Each structure stands twice: as C-alpha cells, then as structure tokens.
Amino acid sequence: MASHKTKDRRGSPATPPTDGKRVKTSHSPKEKRKSFASSFDAEVRPLIDLVDKLRGYGLDRDINLPAVAVIGDQSAGKSSVLEAISGVQLPRGSGTVTRCPLEMRMKHSADEDTWEGKIMYKDKHDVSHEEVILNRESVGDFVRKAQDGMTDCDMGISDELITLEVTSSDVPDLTVIDLPGIARNAVEGQPDDIEARIKDMIRKYIKRQETIILAVLQCNVDIATCEALKMAKEFDKEGRRTLGVLTKPDLLDRGAETSVMRILNNVDFTLSKGYIIVKCRGQEAVSAGQSLTEALANEDSFFKTHSHFRSLNQLQWGIPALSVRLSLELQKHIKKLVPEMKEDVRRKLLNTDQELQDLGEDPPQSISDKRKVAHRMVHEFITIATAMTTGERIYDQRFPQEINNLYSTARQAFENLYRKCVAKQPDIKDKKLKSDLKQKIRASRGREFCNFMGKFELVESCAREYISKVEEPALHCFDIVHETTTGDLITLAEVWFEKFPDFAEKVKDAITTTRKETQNECRSEIRGYFSMEKLVYSQDETYSRELRNHNVVWNAMDCPGTEESGELDEAAEEGEYIARPLLQRSVIPEDVNGVNKALMSLKSYCQVASRRLCDVIPMIIQQHVFQKKVKTLQELLIGMVSEEGNIDLIKEEEDMELKRKEIKYRYDRLLKAERELEQI
Ligand code: GDP
Ligand code: MG
Numbered sequence: 001m002a003s004h005k006t007k008d009r010r011g012s013p014a015t016p017p018t019d020g021k022r023v024k025t026s027h028s029p030k031e032k033r034k035s036f037a038s039s040f041d042a043e044v045r046p047l048i049d050l051v052d053k054l055r056g057y058g059l060d061r062d063i064n065l066p067a068v069a070v071i072g073d074q075s076a077g078k079s080s081v082l083e084a085i086s087g088v089q090l091p092r093g094s095g096t097v098t099r100c101p102l103e104m105r106m107k108h109s110a111d112e113d114t115w116e117g118k119i120m121y122k123d124k125h126d127v128s129h130e131e132v133i134l135n136r137e138s139v140g141d142f143v144r145k146a147q148d149g150m151t152d153c154d155m156g157i158s159d160e161l162i163t164l165e166v167t168s169s170d171v172p173d174l175t176v177i178d179l180p181g182i183a184r185n186a187v188e189g190q191p192d193d194i195e196a197r198i199k200d201m202i203r204k205y206i207k208r209q210e211t212i213i214l215a216v217l218q219c220n221v222d223i224a225t226c227e228a229l230k231m232a233k234e235f236d237k238e239g240r241r242t243l244g245v246l247t248k249p250d251l252l253d254r255g256a257e258t259s260v261m262r263i264l265n266n267v268d269f270t271l272s273k274g275y276i277i278v279k280c281r282g283q284e285a286v287s288a289g290q291s292l293t294e295a296l297a298n299e300d301s302f303f304k305t306h307s308h309f310r311s312l313n314q315l316q317w318g319i320p321a322l323s324v325r326l327s328l329e330l331q332k333h334i335k336k337l338v339p340e341m342k343e344d345v346r347r348k349l350l351n352t353d354q355e356l357q358d359l360g361e362d363p364p365q366s367i368s369d370k371r372k373v374a375h376r377m378v379h380e381f382i383t384i385a386t387a388m389t390t391g392e393r394i395y396d397q398r399f400p401q402e403i404n405n406l407y408s409t410a411r412q413a414f415e416n417l418y419r420k421c422v423a424k425q426p427d428i429k430d431k432k433l434k435s436d437l438k439q440k441i442r443a444s445r446g447r448e449f450c451n452f453m454g455k456f457e458l459v460e461s462c463a464r465e466y467i468s469k470v471e472e473p474a475l476h477c478f479d480i481v482h483e484t485t486t487g488d489l490i491t492l493a494e495v496w497f498e499k500f501p502d503f504a505e506k507v508k509d510a511i512t513t514t515r516k517e518t519q520n521e522c523r524s525e526i527r528g529y530f531s532m533e534k535l536v537y538s539q540d541e542t543y544s545r546e547l548r549n550h551n552v553v554w555n556a557m558d559c560p561g562t563e564e565s566g567e568l569d570e571a572a573e574e575g576e577y578i579a580r581p582l583l584q585r586s587v588i589p590e591d592v593n594g595v596n597k598a599l600m601s602l603k604s605y606c607q608v609a610s611r612r613l614c615d616v617i618p619m620i621i622q623q624h625v626f627q628k629k630v631k632t633l634q635e636l637l638i639g640m641v642s643e644e645g646n647i648d649l650i651k652e653e654e655d656m657e658l659k660r661k662e663i664k665y666r667y668d669r670l671l672k673a674e675r676e677l678e679q680i
Contacts, residue, residue, distance in 0.1 A: 044327050045108070045173045046680070047334040052105050052175055053676055054341075056163075057669040063344045064210040066334045067177055068326055071202050072216030072228045074181035077247035080280035081216055082178050084299075084319040085326075087170050087292050088117070088139040090178075091147070099147045099156065101201065102178040103163045106171035116167040117142075122160055123149035139164065157194065159201055172323040174330060176214065179205060182227040199231070207235045210337060212243065212273075212329055219246040219260045219277065220253065223269055239271030243329065245322065246277040249309065250302065257308040264316055273329070276322045277309065296320070342677045349670040355663050362660070363499060363652045370650040374503070374641045381496050381507070382634045385489060389626035400495045403488045406626070410481045414618040417477040421610040424469045426462065428599045437462075438595045455594070459601045463536045466606050467613075471530045474617045478522055482625050486515045489633070499656070502649040510636040514629050522624035529616060538608045546604040 051065050059065060072078045079090045079098060086106050091098075100121075117133030119142045129149070133142050143162065150158045157180055180198045191197065206213050213232045217223055232242045244263070252260060262268045264275050279299045281290055290298070296319060303309050303317045315321050364370045380396075387394050391407035426433055440458050489511050497504035640646050652660070 044331040047331050047338075048173045048175055048327070049107075050676060050680060051334055054673050055103070055175075057672050058665070059345075059669055059673045062348050062666060062670060062673075063341060064208040065341075066210045066212075066330065066337050067205070067208075068175065068212045068214055068330055069177045069179055069202075069205040070214045070216060071179055071206060071231065072181055073218070073226055074183050076181065076216045076218045076226075076228065077280055078178055078181060078216045081245060081247065081278060081319070081322070082176065084278070084280050084292060084295065085172065085174070085176075085323050086166050087168060088136045088164075088166055089292070091140045091144045092286070098178055098180045100150050100158045100180070101161050101205070102143065103161050103175065104178060105163065105165040105175045106173065107165070107167040108171055108173045109167050109169050112169045114167060114169060116165075118165040119143065119146055120163040120165070121146045121150060124152065124158070136166075136168075139166075156191065157197060157201070159204075172327045174323065174327045176326065177205060182231070202231060203235070206232060209241070210333075212241050212326075212333055214243050214245060214326070216245045216247060218248050218251075219263075220248050220251040220256070223263060229269065239273065241273070242271045243273040243325070244269070244271050244275035246275055247280060248282075249277055249279050249306070250282065261308055264312065275316070276325060277303075277312070277317050278319050278322055279303070280319075338677065338680055342674075345670055345673050345677060349667070349674055352663060352667045352670060356667060359656075359660055359663065360499065363657075364650060367644075367647060370647050371641070374647055374650050377497060378507075378637045378641055381492065382630065382637065384492060384496070385630050385633065388488065388492070389485065389630055398495065400491055403491055404484055406481075406485055406488060409484045410618070410622065410626075413477045413480045414614065414621075417473055417617065418610065418614040420473040421470045421614055422607075424466065424473075425606040425610065426466065426599070426602055428603050434595055434599065437598050441594050441598065450594075455598070456601075459598050459605065460536045462598075462602050463605050463609065464534050466602075467530060467533045467536075467609060470610070470613065471527070474526055474530070474613070475523060477617065478526060478621050478625070481621050482515075482518060482522070485625050485629070486511060499652055500650050501653050502651070503646070506640060506646055506649060507637065510633060510640060513636060514632045517632060518624050518629045521628070522621065525620050525624065526617060529613075529620060533609060533613060536605070536609075538605060542608055543604060546608050547600060550600050550604050550607075 051067075054060075055065050055067075070078050070082065079092070082104060083090050086104055090102075115136060117136065117139055118130065119133060119139075120128070120130045122128050123146075129146070131142060133139055143164065146162045147158075150160055150162070161177070179202050182202065183195050183198055205211050213236060215226075215228045215232045217226050217229060223229060229244070233239070236242050246260065246263065249260070259268070260277070264277055266274045279302050281292075281295045285295065285298075299318055303312070309317060315325065364373045384394060384396060384399060388403065388406050391405075428434075437458065441455060444455055444458070490508055493504055493507040493511060497507055651657075
C-alpha cells in the first residue's frame with residue numbers, strides 16, 4: 001500500500017511547500033485566500049498582467065502565450081469551479097453551455113468595494129465588441145449574448161475567444177481559459193461532429209507546452225474513464241503541466257473515499273502537480289439561491305468536518321487553495337517562459353519586418369498621388385522598354401530575368417533568314433533546273449548566233465520566282481521578332497505594374513493594341529518591299545562583282561569528266577553546234593547554248609538580291625517592332641494615364657491590401673510586445 005512516503009520519494013510536488021502550520025480554523029475562506037495571496041501579490045500581478053496585455057494585443061496569434069486551460073468532461077463542474085474562483089455566475093444549464101473558449105482574467109483589487117467587469121469578443125461578422133458589465137449578477141447574460149453573437153446556431157461552437165475581465169477584492173490574480181466540455185454525443189441542434197470539434201479545440205490549447213492544464217474531474221465517477229484526463233495524458237505524458245481538480249466530493253458514495261484519498265495523495269493517476277479537491281454548489285443549492293460566498297463557507301465546513309478529508313493538508317482542498325495555487329503556478333510558468341517569449345517575439349519581429357519590406361512602399365491613396373505614381377511608372381516602363389529594344393544594358397533590379405535579350409533574339413532571326421535565302425537560291429548543279437532552262441531557251445530561240453544566246457527575260461522570271469520563295473521566310477522572321485518583343489513587353493508590364501493588377505491589365509491591353517497595329521503595318525511594308533524586289537535590278541558594279549565570283553567557282557568546278565563536260569557532250573550528241581576549242585580546261589567554258597550563262601546570271605543575281613534583302617528586311621522589322629511600336633505604346637500609355645477612370649486603377653488587389661494590413665497589425669503588436677517584455 002502506498003503511503004505519503006511513497007509519494008515523497010517520487011519527489012512529487014503535489015502541494016507547494018508550506019510552513020507546515022495549519023491555517024487557523026477561525027479564518028473565513030476569503031481571509032484564507034487573502035492571507036495566502038498577500039505574500040506574493042507583488043510578484044504575481046505584473047507577470048499575469050504582462051501576459052494578459054500580450055494576449056490583448058493579439059500576440060497569441062504569433063506565439064503561444066502561457067495560459068491555464070480548464071478542461072473536463074461535460075458537467076464535470078468546470079464552470080462551477082471558475083464561478084467559485086471568480087465570484088461571478090457563468091451561464092448554466094445542461095449540455096454544452098460553454099460554447100466558445102472563455103478567457104477569464106481576474107484582477108485582484110485591494111479595495112473591498114471594487115467590482116468591475118468587462119467583456120470583449122469578436123462576433124461572427126468579425127465586429128469587435130467591448131462592453132462594460134455593471135454588476136456580477138449579469139455576467140452570465142453577457143457571456144450568453146456573446147456566445148450567441150459568435151456562433152451560427154444556438155448550440156454551435158466557435159474557436160474564437162471571449163474575454164471576460166473581472167476586478168474585485170475577492171478574486172485572485174489569475175487568467176484561465178474555460179473550454180467547452182467534452183461532449184459524448186451531439187444533442188439536437190448541434191452539429192454531428194461536435195465531439196471531434198471540441199476535442200480539436202481543446203487539443204489546440206493543451207498541446208502547447210505553454211499551457212498549464214487544469215483537468216476538472218468528477219470524483220464520484222471512475223477517473224479511469226475521464227476523457228479529460230486521457231486527453232491531458234496524450235500531450236503531457238508525465239503530467240508535468242497538469243493539475244487535477246476533483247469535484248463533487250459531496251456526491252461520493254460511502255466507501256469510495258479511500259480511492260479518492262489515494263488520488264489526492266498522488267498515489268493513483270499520478271501527476272507531477274498533483275490534485276486539489278473542491279466542493280461547489282450543486283444544482284439544488286443554486287436553485288435554492290445559495291450565494292457564492294455562502295457556498296465557500298459551506299465548502300470550508302464540509303472539508304473541515306469530513307470524516308476522511310479533514311485529514312488533508314490545507315493546500316489540498318478548497319477553492320481558496322486552488323486559486324492561490326493556480327496564481328502561483330501561472331506566475332512560475334510565466335517567469336520560466338519569459339526568455340523564450342522574448343526570443344520568439346524578436347525573431348518574429350525581424351521576419352515581419354522583412355515581409356513588410358518585401359511588400360514595398362504603401363500604395364498611394366489620393367487621386368493626385370495616384371496620378372503621380374501612374375506617370376512615374378509609365379515613364380519608367382517606357383524607358384526600360386526602349387532600352388530593351390535598343391540593346392542597352394538594363395541595370396534596374398526589378399527588371400525580370402526571364403526577359404530575353406531582344407537584340408540577340410532578333411539577330412538570330414535575321415541570320416536564320418539569310419541562311420534560308422541562301423538555301424533557296426537555285427542550285428547550278430541541279431540537272432532539272434538546267435534542262436528546264438535549256439528547254440525554255442530552245443523554245444524562244446530566234447535568228448541569233450549561238451554565242452549571242454542567253455535571254456535576260458528568262459533569268460528575270462527565274463529571279464522573280466526566287467524572290468517569291470523568300471517572302472514567307474521574311475514574314476516569319478518578322479513574326480518571331482515581333483512575338484518575342486510583344487511577349488517580353490507583356491512580361492515587363494506584369495512585373496512593373498504587379499502591385500496594381502487592374503492597371504497592369506490596361507497596359508497589357510495597350511500592348512495588344514500595338515501588336516495588331518505593328519503586325520498590319522510591318523507585314524504590309526515587307527510585302528511592299530517584295531513587290532519592289534520583283535523589279536529585278538542591280539547596279540552593274542554590284543552584279544558584275546558577284547558574277548566574277550561565280551565564274552571563279554565555276555571554273556574551279558570545270559574539269560574533264562565533270563558533269564559540266566558531260567553536259568556539253570550530251571549537247572553535241574543532240575547535234576548542236578559546240579565550239580569545242582573553247583571547252584579546253586584552262587578556259588572559262590563558253591556557254592554556247594546560253595544555259596550556263598543564264599544559270600550563272602541567275603545565281604549571281606539571287607545572291608545580290610539575298611544580300612540586299614537580308615539587310616533591308618531586318619531594318620524594316622527593327623523600325624516597326626523596336627521603334628514605332630514602343631513609340632505608339634508610349635503614346636497610348638500617356639493617353640491612358642490622362643484619363644481619370646484609369647487613375648482609379650492604381651490600387652492594390654484586395655487580397656494584397658488585406659495582407660499588407662495584416663502584416664502591419666502583426667508588426668505593431670509584436671513591437672508593442674517587445675517593449676512590454678523588455679520591462680520584465
Ligand atoms: P461543466 O459542464 O463542467 O461546466 O459543469 P458545471 O459547472 O456546469 O456543473 C455541472 C453540474 O454539476 C451543475 O449542476 C453544478 O451545479 C453541479 N456541480 C458542480 N460542482 C458540484 C459539486 O461540487 N457538488 C455538487 N453536488 N454538484 C456540483
Ligand atoms: Mg461549463
């Protein structure tokens with residue numbers, strides 16, 4: 001059988017150390033509390049106040065604050081215990097009466113006559129309420145009204161906190177959070193998942209290392225079946241943060257006292273913080289109108305005269321002992337956590353500061369400021385767009401990395417165009433081309449001698465054919481440069497006007513407008529150029545230089561057994577006159593039937609035209625896509641910002657506005673908290 005010694009060996013601080021003397025029995029419960037409290041009043045108050053203040057700033061959204069959370073199965077007597085400690089009547093009834101976490105801030109006042117009450121909460125529409133309560137009797141009504149305002153239905157529950165502040169001479173300095181009781185089954189009108197939801201809410205509070213768990217347990221039911229104790233064990237295995245409160249000792253069956261004593265002496269269901277037993281008003285006493293003061297006196301005599309319980313240490317029983325114990329525990333707990341809180345707040349403040357900086361400066365509010373901002377941004381945008389299209393380096397940090405170097409994109413497109421033009425040039429070794437030409441020459445032959453043959457018209461029409469073939473690649477080249485440029489301008493607009501998405505949309509619309517315009521104008525100019533190219537013309541100087549080059553190439557190719565000599569043999573077989581002596585290897589082959597001459601002319605001209613075209617087309621494209629487009633865009637944007645309606649679009653997205661607000665609030669409360677903590 002375990003004895004007190006066993007308990008001591010466990011080093012269990014079931015009760016705080018005392019001087020071992022018994023409190024004089026003549027002390028009323030109130031006096032008893034006072035005599036306990038006065039010794040540490042000065043130390044407890046500032047720490048509890050500190051945490052209340054921090055919670056009031058909303059700091060519990062950023063860090064976990066030290067707290068006492070009251071948990072218990074439904075009807076275990078949680079509210080009754082709180083009532084007894086605070087001296088105010090809370091809503092009563094059966095079922096889930098506590099439907100929102102209720103933060104009860106008790107402030108002890110030295111003045112006997114003082115009683116002040118205040119209730120604060122945010123209703124389901126997020127409207128904050130703060131109401132003064134004039135007398136302790138109406139507290140229950142205020143709490144009920146707050147709960148109704150916060151939940152959707154009569155029986156609904158909410159995670160939001162109601163704060164009740166009571167200042168009085170008969171309360172300890174203590175803040176506790178009363179949580180809804182663990183309901184086994186939903187009653188009518190309650191959501192089906194009520195048990196799970198309540199458990200979740202309770203878990204949220206008790207899983208934090210910063211929470212002292214006050215587990216209220218009915219001593220007239222088997223403690224092993226108590227959900228509350230099970231839940232507390234789940235998160236606080238060794239019971240370091242859990243203080244057990246046994247209720248309803250007056251309802252205990254005869255003979256069950258021994259097992260309750262074992263729990264109280266921390267032999268069974270051991271918790272590091274141990275247990276305290278209290279007796280509150282039963283339903284009968286409440287109905288009979290017993291006051292809370294009377295109830296305390298009643299409790300006092302109950303324990304002092306009880307056959308078993310009177311042997312208990314004075315700190316193990318009664319509401320006054322519980323109040324004092326809780327104050328002390330909370331104070332110790334806060335003291336231990338202050339350094340961590342300081343560090344936590346400091347770190348969060350730094351992060352929040354960074355978040356604020358990342359958001360950038362605040363958006364303008366007045367029309368004139370908005371206009372200024374719009375002008376400035378448009379000006380910067382155009383400057384950057386111009387730099388993009390003139391190939392200047394851009395040093396602005398905001399310039400998106402994903403944007404292409406337009407000049408290099410364009411250069412590649414232009415080089416590709418040239419390659420395509422060359423590839424499409426007639427191949428002088430192409431037998432089919434040659435025989436086609438031969439056919440055509442033969443068909444158009446007149447009286448001339450064979451060495452006068454070689455028709456310009458033929459070459460000209462072939463050259464035109466060639467020109468037609470490269471028109472499409474030229475248009476394609478424009479498309480590539482234009483699409484890349486348009487895409488990049490859109491990307492730039494998105495980044496540049498990111499803060500003002502509606503305005504960014506307008507800018508993008510303007511870019512789309514220029515897209516159509518540039519497309520029409522530039523394509524038509526390119527087409528115009530090609531229709532000009534069909535004139536087939538070159539300065540003698542240019543053409544003959546090209547022709548010379550080709551002759552050299554041709555000459556190098558011409559050796560016995562080559563296609564060329566074979567070709568001529570073929571011609572001879574066909575009975576044509578061939579000036580054989582001129583076909584000697586060292587001599588440029590005289591093109592007696594004119595085919596080779598025509599081929600060389602064609603090749604030379606195509607080369608001249610390719611060169612010319614591949615200089616001119618890129619210039620046309622640059623002029624339209626890089627110059628005119630940006631200029632048109634500039635005009636459109638300047639026109640845009642002169643319109644009042646568009647200035648209104650200089651506003652942040654709602655989400656962003658909220659986010660900014662939220663971060664600022666957080667920054668403010670962290671800053672206030674930091675200052676508050678510095679003083680400790
Ligand atoms: P809660 O659901 O845990 O908040 O429980 P309540 O405080 O509302 O109490 C449930 C019922 O038990 C109420 O009728 C109380 O009057 C009654 N009650 C609470 N404590 C005691 C007690 O120590 N003795 C007796 N006899 N009844 C009690
Ligand atoms: Mg309750």
